[in-house]
Amino acid sequence: MNELHRPGEIVPVSGICECDCGQHHEVSTDVAGHRFPPLHNGCTDSGWTLKTAAGSA
Secondary structure: OOOOEOOOOEOOOOEEEEEOOOOOOOEEEEOOOOEOOOOOOOOOOOOEEEEEEOOOO
16 A cells, blocks of 8 residues: 555546655555556656555545
């Protein structure tokens, strides 16, 4: 669940992802089969990690 995904990669599992830059300031709701979005807000040299899979509590 803590696997790092780079912007542009295919989303393997739908859910809420968080930027892995260490500032915890950007989240994204991603759908399996779509591509991860670009990073914003000063995030550099990082990617997305899944925080909550869709359908999980």
